[in-house]
Amino acid sequence: MKRYLAIRVAVMPLLLFGIASIVFVVSRLTPADPLVSIVGERNLTNPQIVAAARARWGLNDSVPVQYAKYMKNLVKGDLGTSFTTRRPVLHDLLDRLPATLELTFVALLIGVVFGVGLGVLAARNRNRLIDHVARFVALIGSSLPAFWAGLLVLYIFYARLGWLPGPGRIDPRSVAPGHITGFYTVDSLLHGDWSMFVQSVKHLILPASVLGWGVVGIVTRLVRASLLDEFSMEYVRVARAMGLRERTVVNTHALRNALLPTITIVGFLFAFLLTGAVLTETVFSWPGVGSYAVEASRKLDYPAIIGVTILGGFAFLITNLITDIAYAVADPRIRLS
Amino acid sequence: MSADVPGVDSNVTAGRRPILSVSDLCVTFTTSAGPARAVRGVTFDVYPGESVAIVGESGSGKSVTMMALLGMVANADISGSATYRGSELIGMEVSRLRHIRGSKVAMIFQDPMTSLNPVLTIGRQMSLVMQAHQPDLSKKAARTRAIELLDQVAISQAARRCDSYPHELSGGMRQRVMIAMAISNNPEVLIADEPTTALDVTVQAQIMELLGDLRRDHHLAMVLITHDLGVVAGAADRVAVMYAGRIVEQGAVGPLFADPGHPYTRGLLDCLPRLDERHEIRASIAGVPASPMSLPPGCPFAPRCSYVESRCSESEPFLERHHETLSACFVLAGDGLAAAAVDG
Numbered sequence: 001m002k003r004y005l006a007i008r009v010a011v012m013p014l015l016l017f018g019i020a021s022i023v024f025v026v027s028r029l030t031p032a033d034p035l036v037s038i039v040g041e042r043n044l045t046n047p048q049i050v051a052a053a054r055a056r057w058g059l060n061d062s063v064p065v066q067y068a069k070y071m072k073n074l075v076k077g078d079l080g081t082s083f084t085t086r087r088p089v090l091h092d093l094l095d096r097l098p099a100t101l102e103l104t105f106v107a108l109l110i111g112v113v114f115g116v117g118l119g120v121l122a123a124r125n126r127n128r129l130i131d132h133v134a135r136f137v138a139l140i141g142s143s144l145p146a147f148w149a150g151l152l153v154l155y156i157f158y159a160r161l162g163w164l165p166g167p168g169r170i171d172p173r174s175v176a177p178g179h180i181t182g183f184y185t186v187d188s189l190l191h192g193d194w195s196m197f198v199q200s201v202k203h204l205i206l207p208a209s210v211l212g213w214g215v216v217g218i219v220t221r222l223v224r225a226s227l228l229d230e231f232s233m234e235y236v237r238v239a240r241a242m243g244l245r246e247r248t249v250v251n252t253h254a255l256r257n258a259l260l261p262t263i264t265i266v267g268f269l270f271a272f273l274l275t276g277a278v279l280t281e282t283v284f285s286w287p288g289v290g291s292y293a294v295e296a297s298r299k300l301d302y303p304a305i306i307g308v309t310i311l312g313g314f315a316f317l318i319t320n321l322i323t324d325i326a327y328a329v330a331d332p333r334i335r336l337s
Numbered sequence: 338m339s340a341d342v343p344g345v346d347s348n349v350t351a352g353r354r355p356i357l358s359v360s361d362l363c364v365t366f367t368t369s370a371g372p373a374r375a376v377r378g379v380t381f382d383v384y385p386g387e388s389v390a391i392v393g394e395s396g397s398g399k400s401v402t403m404m405a406l407l408g409m410v411a412n413a414d415i416s417g418s419a420t421y422r423g424s425e426l427i428g429m430e431v432s433r434l435r436h437i438r439g440s441k442v443a444m445i446f447q448d449p450m451t452s453l454n455p456v457l458t459i460g461r462q463m464s465l466v467m468q469a470h471q472p473d474l475s476k477k478a479a480r481t482r483a484i485e486l487l488d489q490v491a492i493s494q495a496a497r498r499c500d501s502y503p504h505e506l507s508g509g510m511r512q513r514v515m516i517a518m519a520i521s522n523n524p525e526v527l528i529a530d531e532p533t534t535a536l537d538v539t540v541q542a543q544i545m546e547l548l549g550d551l552r553r554d555h556h557l558a559m560v561l562i563t564h565d566l567g568v569v570a571g572a573a574d575r576v577a578v579m580y581a582g583r584i585v586e587q588g589a590v591g592p593l594f595a596d597p598g599h600p601y602t603r604g605l606l607d608c609l610p611r612l613d614e615r616h617e618i619r620a621s622i623a624g625v626p627a628s629p630m631s632l633p634p635g636c637p638f639a640p641r642c643s644y645v646e647s648r649c650s651e652s653e654p655f656l657e658r659h660h661e662t663l664s665a666c667f668v669l670a671g672d673g674l675a676a677a678a679v680d681g
């Protein structure tokens with residue numbers, strides 16, 4: 001197992017290299033001209049400005065030369081400079097990453113907690129009313145468009161009821177907690193700023209619920225199905241025959257096993273949520289990587305687009321690795337092999 | 338009534354009540370293809386400390402009978418009665434029944450490979466069983482007791498094994514763990530449902546020996562379910578032979594082996610000498626076992642029986658005295674042959 005993980009880590013740079021190459025090529029294949037976003041529509045007719053921009057951004061080089069340069073810089077950890085923000089893409093991404101990760105983690109937590117809860121409820125009341133209700137609630141989450149759901153909850157809980165704050169990570173007039181991890185919830189606690197913590201949690205609730213609800217359906221279905229599988233297992237029958245409480249039979253015996261398949265898809269869920277974060281961040285004006293990506297594609301900001309994609313690929317590889325490790329820890333049969 | 342039952346040692350029964358008393362138990366499954374009459378009027382008693390074997394081919398209803406009395410059969414109509422020390426088990430709410438399962442009446446199953454939870458340690462699973470019936474038992478005390486029990490079932494390095502997972506143990510060791518778990522709450526009755534069928538022949542003997550030792554040491558009553566009449570000889574006091582959901586012959590081991598009153602029992606015994614391999618019984622009696630979905634009108638064994646007469650397909654025979662056993666056969670039992678009574 002250790003050997004296997006070591007190999008996995010060793011091939012990660014190669015995979016990232018491949019991802020970067022593909023995105024680079026694909027982005028150069030698009031017919032649109034990035035000059036528009038660099039110099040602006042008006043200056044496009046001014047040959048001097050255009051020539052200067054071409055020279056400055058290296059667009060005079062042939063594509064293979066551009067590719068070689070990009071890769072050389074990439075190895076050094078340089079993702080290039082954004083056309084629009086005029087800052088190193090890496091800095092932009094690192095600034096925005098904590099916002100996205102915080103949102104995604106909370107969404108994942110919500111998705112898994114509610115998904116497992118509803119799945120257990122559904123399985124224990126198989127084919128009864130509770131089962132149908134639980135599955136319906138879960139299903140709504142996966143079928144409502146995040147955009148629409150986001151606007152709806154903003155309308156209800158912010159505009160109408162005023163229970164929760166509107167878009168953004170914090171209130172417009174507040175000052176973000178001093179940067180330590182970039183997670184506002186964590187940083188505010190580290191600074192001992194309780195009211196800031198409460199504020200950032202309140203801001204997280206709506207976007208994280210909208211995002212997380214999308215995976216509740218997936219988790220519910222999976223947990224219900226694998227729990228029903230476990231219920232037909234001999235060891236469950238034995239546990240009942242030994243006089244264990246039904247609660248113990250379900251929560252301690254069956255659920256342990258039923259959660260194994262769920263652990264295997266956590267990586268997939270995380271990737272799913274990262275993708276979903278693009279829309280959610282846009283609706284909730286969340287200053288994360290998702291909204292950055294939307295901006296970048298709108299402006300044909302190639303360095304930013306490629307940077308986001310590489311980051312996404314990296315995140316995916318990491319989560320898969322963590323998933324494998326988590327699975328091994330949870331399943332003693334794998335741990336030892 | 339117990340005095341009439343041939344084969345029950347009067348020393349055992351004298352002044353004693355059965356711990357487990359099953360009477361006219363019927364289990365009918367509702368299946369999509371119609372009702373399946375898996376158990377049809379089974380009656381037997383188990384007295385403190387004795388060992389009763391239930392023998393029969395696959396599908397004869399042995400497991401369902403025992404599962405039904407522990408309330409572990411779903412999707413079925415259950416009628417008749419099964420009492421543990423006088424309290425009726427059939428229809429008892431699960432919340433009360435739970436206190437009997439594993440605590441007074443414990444059961445071990447055929448396949449030790451699947452009977453244990455793969456993701457919990459042996460010790461943890463044993464603790465769960467103990468704590469189900471002794472809620473005040475601390476974690477530490479449960480562990481100490483688990484090690485003690487593993488020691489008792491002859492598992493070496495018990496303390497280390499306590500932290501092992503099931504997949505680290507051999508089949509025989511897992512069955513020992515199951516047995517340790519079953520006796521962990523000091524039950525009075527141990528139901529062993531084909532405890533050795535899934536094991537190697539050499540291990541089978543060890544497990545049977547262990548069960549015998551425990552039975553003696555703990556004064557356990559045992560119900561041993563098996564395919565194999567060969568196992569029965571050394572391990573049981575009495576035998577009930579089941580066929581198609583009924584007990585077709587019942588008696589003490591000696592007389593039943595020496596002078597069986599039912600052609601089916603004779604068939605089972607006839608294949609014994611050749612029975613060096615498992616699963617041989619079925620192959621040795623000609624024909625297929627009767628299906629609980631479509632039973633013939635008369636004696637369910639008639640289609641396979643070499644003693645068959647015309648009356649056999651008219652009505653079903655009930656248990657009657659045949660020498661020293663009770664047999665449900667028109668031809669061999671109840672013909673006035675049974676003049677000699679055991680306890681007469």
Ligand SMILES: Nc1ncnc2c1ncn2[C@@H]1O[C@H](COP(=O)(O)OP(=O)(O)OP(=O)(O)O)[C@@H](O)[C@H]1O
Pocket residue numbers: 366367368373375393394395396397398399400401402411412564629
């Ligand atoms: N849940 C169920 N639904 C329908 N029929 C069932 C169900 N469980 C058992 N049966 C039927 O009841 C009959 C008796 O089964 P049982 O398991 O008691 O047999 P057995 O004597 O223990 O056999 P084996 O030696 O194979 O364990 C079988 O014909 C079986 O098909």
Ligand SMILES: [Mg+2]
Pocket residue numbers: 399400401530
């Ligand atoms: Mg069985």
